[in-house]
Amino acid sequence: DIQMTQSPSSLPASIGDRVTITCRASQSISRYLNWYQHKPGKAPKLLIFAASSVQSGVPSRFTGSGSGTDFTLTINSLQPEDFATYYCQQSSTSPPTFGQGTKVEI
């Protein structure tokens, strides 16, 4: 299975900050990388698919980049509703696998 490693695991931040989360795959996954936001007790929400395509309805402050093994999720001007845990997920090969998560917190 492809291993996905996110960093950092925890990210202290403030409103208005620009934050970057990285995700590394154990082998090349081309651009088959998706990002999700998850808040406790809620359904996870798709933010970015295919490395850099923003899901409909997602604010433009969320951007994704990367290809091969290294990817980033950037949140420009962090808003109060952005405090959550973020996961990357590869869809290159089965089984789909996820990073361990990055908790963005105050």
Added chain:
Amino acid sequence: QVQLVQSGAEVKKPGASVKVSCKASGYIFPSYGLHWLRQAPGQRLEWLGWINNGNGFTKLSQKFQDRVTFTRDTSATTAFLELTGLTSEDSAVYFCARAYYGLGTYYFDYWGQGTLVAVSS
């Protein structure tokens, strides 16, 4: 709007079985596969497998092949996960997620709210 609504929390004893439902609405049910995933405390999300709601085809993660069954009721637009032989390691939040295929890949564009399954003697 697309919604996936899962059944409520379950408490089970070791060795028992659990059946979790995922009621879909807001889209054409047979046109999208539903995947099942789980997240144990402190662990990352883990994929269990998926069901093609059109023809009923299922694919399971090798880890769960002998303990997991996926079914669906197309008239009720509901998918089901059944997990047998429960142990404490199966204590987790279980999610259903719709898979959307596009740009040569797939992604989980809608998720259920999660169902907590607790296994305890």
